[in-house]
Every structure is written in C-alpha cells, then in structure tokens.
Amino acid sequence: MNKQVICIVCPKGCKVTVSKQDGVYTTTGNACIRGNVYGIQEATEPKRVLTTTVKINGASIPRCPVVSSAPILKDDLFKVISLLEAVELTAPVHINQVICANVLGSGIDMIAAKTMEKKHDL
Amino acid sequence: MKKNKIVIIGGGSAGLACANALRQKGIQDILLIEKEDELGGILNQCIHNGFGLHLYKQELTGPMYAQRNIDLFMQLEIPYILNATVLNITEDKIITISEPEGCYQIQAEVIVLAMGARERTRGNIQIPGDRCVGVWTAGVAQKYLNIEGYLVGKRIFILGSGDIGLIMARRLTLARAKVVGVAEIMPYSNGLTRNIVQCLHDYDIPLYLSTTITKITGHNRVESITLCQVDDQRRPMLETAREVEVDTVLLSVGLIPDNVLSEKASVEIDHRTKGPLVDSQLMTNIPGVFACGNVLHIHDLVDHVSMEGMLVADSVVSYLNDQHFVQRIPVEAKGELNYVLPQYFDTNSESLLIKYRVTRPKSKAFLKISSNGKTLVKLPKVDLHPSEMQTFQLPKVFLDKINYNLVVELCDE
Numbered sequence: 001m002n003k004q005v006i007c008i009v010c011p012k013g014c015k016v017t018v019s020k021q022d023g024v025y026t027t028t029g030n031a032c033i034r035g036n037v038y039g040i041q042e043a044t045e046p047k048r049v050l051t052t053t054v055k056i057n058g059a060s061i062p063r064c065p066v067v068s069s070a071p072i073l074k075d076d077l078f079k080v081i082s083l084l085e086a087v088e089l090t091a092p093v094h095i096n097q098v099i100c101a102n103v104l105g106s107g108i109d110m111i112a113a114k115t116m117e118k119k120h121d122l
Numbered sequence: 123m124k125k126n127k128i129v130i131i132g133g134g135s136a137g138l139a140c141a142n143a144l145r146q147k148g149i150q151d152i153l154l155i156e157k158e159d160e161l162g163g164i165l166n167q168c169i170h171n172g173f174g175l176h177l178y179k180q181e182l183t184g185p186m187y188a189q190r191n192i193d194l195f196m197q198l199e200i201p202y203i204l205n206a207t208v209l210n211i212t213e214d215k216i217i218t219i220s221e222p223e224g225c226y227q228i229q230a231e232v233i234v235l236a237m238g239a240r241e242r243t244r245g246n247i248q249i250p251g252d253r254c255v256g257v258w259t260a261g262v263a264q265k266y267l268n269i270e271g272y273l274v275g276k277r278i279f280i281l282g283s284g285d286i287g288l289i290m291a292r293r294l295t296l297a298r299a300k301v302v303g304v305a306e307i308m309p310y311s312n313g314l315t316r317n318i319v320q321c322l323h324d325y326d327i328p329l330y331l332s333t334t335i336t337k338i339t340g341h342n343r344v345e346s347i348t349l350c351q352v353d354d355q356r357r358p359m360l361e362t363a364r365e366v367e368v369d370t371v372l373l374s375v376g377l378i379p380d381n382v383l384s385e386k387a388s389v390e391i392d393h394r395t396k397g398p399l400v401d402s403q404l405m406t407n408i409p410g411v412f413a414c415g416n417v418l419h420i421h422d423l424v425d426h427v428s429m430e431g432m433l434v435a436d437s438v439v440s441y442l443n444d445q446h447f448v449q450r451i452p453v454e455a456k457g458e459l460n461y462v463l464p465q466y467f468d469t470n471s472e473s474l475l476i477k478y479r480v481t482r483p484k485s486k487a488f489l490k491i492s493s494n495g496k497t498l499v500k501l502p503k504v505d506l507h508p509s510e511m512q513t514f515q516l517p518k519v520f521l522d523k524i525n526y527n528l529v530v531e532l533c534d535e
C-alpha cells in the first residue's frame with residue numbers, strides 16, 4: 001500500500017508517502033516525526049472534528065452551533081449530519097451541553113458551542 | 123457632555139481582549155461600544171474549530187473562543203452598549219453615538235479602535251457581466267447560513283482561495299449544496315494548507331490556480347460564469363475561457379480594515395496595511411487613539427488579535443501615566459515584504475514586537491533588522507507564505523541601539 005497525504009501539522013506542508021510492508025507502516029517525505037504520526041493516522045483512519053449548526057427555538061437566533069467532542073471518522077461525517085438535521089433544540093442551551101450523545105455508537109457526543117439564552121419578548 | 127476615560131469601539135475579539143485586560147489592570151472607567159446585538163464579533167459566525175491554539179493551547183470553535191472572552195467580560199462587569207453605531211469621532215476624541223436610547227456625544231480621554239474589517243466586494247474587484255442575484259461575499263453567506271439558517275444557493279462557485287472561502291466550501295457542502303470549484307488568480311493558494319486539505323481535498327472540490335472569473339451571466343439569478351486562466355501578468359487568456367453553470371458565486375477576495383471612522387478623526391492610514399500608522403505601543407498619530415485587531419491590519423489567527431488587544435491595554439495604562447511619546451523612529455520595510463508593523467518605534471517602549479508579511483511564498487530567506495546602517499539581527503527563515511503573518515520579538519538588548527531608523531528587510535542571503 002502506498003498513500004500520499006499532505007501533513008498539516010505545521011505550515012511547511014510536507015507531502016508524506018505512507019507505505020505498509022509486512023503490517024508495518026513507514027513514511028517518507030516528512031521533515032519531522034510529527035509528520036510520521038499524522039501521516040499514518042491520516043492514511044489509515046482519517047478523522048475530523050465536525051462543526052455545524054442545529055435548529056433552535058426560542059433563542060434570539062434560529063441556529064445553535066455544535067461541535068463534536070472528539071474527531072469523528074471522516075466517512076461518518078455525513079451520517080452524523082443526517083442525524084443532526086432531525087434535531088430541534090429549545091432555548092436555553094448552555095455551552096458544552098450534550099446535544100446528541102454517543103453518535104453512531106462512537107462514544108463521541110455532539111455538544112453546544114455557544115450559550116443561548118431564552119429570548120425575552122420585548 | 124458625557125465623559126469616559128476609555129472608549130473601545132468594537133466588541134469583537136480585539137475590543138474584548140483590550141477591555142478585559144484594562145479592567146484586570148485596575149482601570150475602572152471603560153465603555154465598550156458594539157454595533158451588533160451581541161458581543162463576540164465575527165467569531166460568532168465562524169463555527170468551525172481551530173481557534174485558540176496559541177493562546178489557550180486547545181482548538182476551540184469560533185463561538186467557544188468568543189464565549190471565553192465574553193464570560194470574562196461579564197464577570198468583570200465592564201460597561202457596554204449594544205446596537206450602537208458610532209457616527210463620528212473627532213481628533214479631540216469626541217464620539218457621536220446613535221443607539222436605541224438616543225443619539226449623543228461622549229468625550230473620551232482614550233479611544234481604542236477595534237472595528238475589525240469588511241470584505242472586498244464585487245465592486246472592489248470589478249467582475250464584468252450581469253447584475254443578477256446570487257453574488258455574495260463569503261462572509262455574508264457564512265452569516266446567513268450559520269446565524270440565520272439560510273443557504274445562499276445550490277450550485278456554488280467560489281472566487282478566491284482565502285481561508286473564509288475555503289471554510290465556506292466545506293460548510294456549504296455539509297449543508298448539502300454543491301460546491302463546483304474554487305478559483306484563485308494567483309499561482310498559489312492564499313489559504314492555510316490545513317484548510318486546502320480539510321475543506322477542499324476532503325470533499326473533492328477542485329482548486330483552479332491562476333484562474334479567475336471573467337464574466338457572470340444571468341437574467342434575474344446567476345445562471346453561469348465564465349472561467350479563464352490568467353498569464354503571469356494576471357491577464358486572462360481568452361482562448362482558455364469556459365462556461366460553468368452555477369446559481370451562486372461567492373467572493374472570498376480579501377478583507378479590508380474598516381477605517382471609515384478612523385479617517386474622520388484624521389488618523390493616518392498606511393496604504394499597504396490599509397490600517398492606521400502606529401508606533402510600537404500601537405498608538406496612532408493622534409495621541410490617545412490606539413488601534414488593535416483587524417482594523418489595524420488583517421490577521422490570520424484570532425490569537426494574535428487578542429494579543430494585540432492586550433498590548434493596547436498595556437499601552438493605554440502607560441499613556442494614562444504620561445509615559446508616552448518621547449521620540450518616534452520610523453520603521454521601514456525593505457525587500458520582499460508586503461508590510462511591517464509597527465510603522466514607528468516609540469523610544470519609550472520596553473519591547474518591540476515586529477509583524478510582517480512576505481509578498482510571495484519563500485522557502486528560504488533571511489530577516490535582517492538594521493538601524494542607522496548597522497545590522498542588529500539577521501536570522502534565517504524557512505517556509506514563509508503571504509497568508510501567514512510572521513512575528514519577531516526584537517530582543518531587549520537591541521532596543522537601546524535603535525536610532526535614526528529601523529529597517530526590516532527580507533533578503534535572499
């Protein structure tokens with residue numbers, strides 16, 4: 001197996017080639033060890049922190065920003081988006097409050113990224 | 123007339139950081155003025171993560187970073203006004219405000235300019251074609267989507283590879299729009315590598331370098347654009363023109379410091395940064411008027427914005443203690459530098475943080491700092507990119523050696 005990834009750990013942006021031989025991963029092209037760790041992770045099990053918004057009722061704005069508590073498998077991102085499209089919150093919501101627990105059984109929660117008070121009618 | 127010791131204009135990251143730091147230094151009489159109906163500034167709509175790595179050693183989302191500053195601000199009980207538009211400021215530091223309670227003037231002793239930036243628009247870059255609906259700046263589209271919950275289009279093309287454009291490419295894709303591509307007129311991307319990878323590569327969105335939009339076509343709504351490659355003089359090569367069907371064009375073609383108010387107060391503006399000319403204490407040519415954040419120069423990291431706000435807080439305190447303005451020595455940029463900040467060294471400063479941007483990507487170069495013909499420092503630099511602001515803290519031992527001028531130069535050897 002041979003895979004090309006661009007290391008994003010620092011601005012240099014090394015082009016890292018990840019190869020697998022006899023079950024062992026090696027990297028070339030990385031100028032430092034961080035590129036080795038990143039490259040292998042990225043080539044084998046790429047993950048991303050997911051941020052999006054969900055519907056919220058009763059707050060001063062209609063969307064509440066949310067973020068995953070840890071990086072999610074890249075291939076699962078749209079599945080989680082689908083889950084969140086069905087969610088409707090009601091204010092108040094507090095920052096770090098769990099919005100959607102243990103998404104897809106991953107052990108990762110989607111949490112609120114902002115405190116949103118109930119809107120006081122004028 | 124109402125009087126305030128310190129008035130901060132703008133409740134985004136720069137203004138909040140400055141206000142919080144001032145209060146923590148024991149300054150009581152502060153007033154912060156914000157034009158929107160909540161504090162936090164542009165970060166409220168930047169819902170992606172990656173903020174705060176320098177300052178907090180973690181990756182926060184924009185709203186989370188803002189909330190930290192807002193929570194501290196509230197805890198410190200600093201006075202503020204929302205939905206307030208500053209109509210005018212004068213050289214004598216009289217501020218005219220229009221807010222829901224009325225229209226009035228405030229006499230300030232110190233003004234901190236922290237108004238941020240605005241986006242370049244279609245008018246600024248002049249794309250020919252029809253004046254149809256469906257052309258937005260990336261930041262406006264971001265506000266619609268992340269705050270109001272409206273998607274600006276279904277088949278979208280993005281002009282400009284700045285970070286906001288890249289972030290929006292991913293965001294719109296996750297919101298189930300089709301992002302057809304991103305075009306960049308320069309031969310290299312203007313965004314961080316991280317964003318190229320995670321916003322474009324992840325979703326197979328093509329990036330066309332040395333390419334621009336030469337025409338927008340549409341009756342009422344955008345129907346198509348004409349893409350054209352450009353030569354090394356950035357002139358469109360018409361034989362490469364091709365039409366692409368889209369219903370929306372997003373412009374991510376840069377930010378401009380918002381200095382409409384500053385100019386009313388006769389604050390001098392640098393034609394390169396488009397922000398005020400400042401000394402090492404970030405004071406403008408008007409004594410007692412300071413600037414920090416994107417109104418001063420465009421930042422790529424909010425951490426630097428906050429740090430600038432804190433630096434202004436230090437400067438304001440020494441200004442109020444009369445420790446200012448002994449002598450201003452000009453700081454000049456030479457070589458392949460887009461700009462250097464500050465533009466003056468105030469000989470009273472106890473430190474000098476130099477910020478600069480290169481004009482084009484450089485894999486190797488030297489940063490040379492000299493004064494009155496004598497080299498003070500020369501250091502090797504690698505992997506410099508115009509999209510990444512560089513900073514250099516001049517070691518204290520050199521501060522005494524600065525006289526006549528200070529030249530910051532990027533050279534090849």
Ligand code: SF4
Nearest residue numbers: 007010013014032035
């Ligand atoms: S491999 Fe090391 S030097 Fe290269 S981009 Fe990654 S972190 Fe930077």
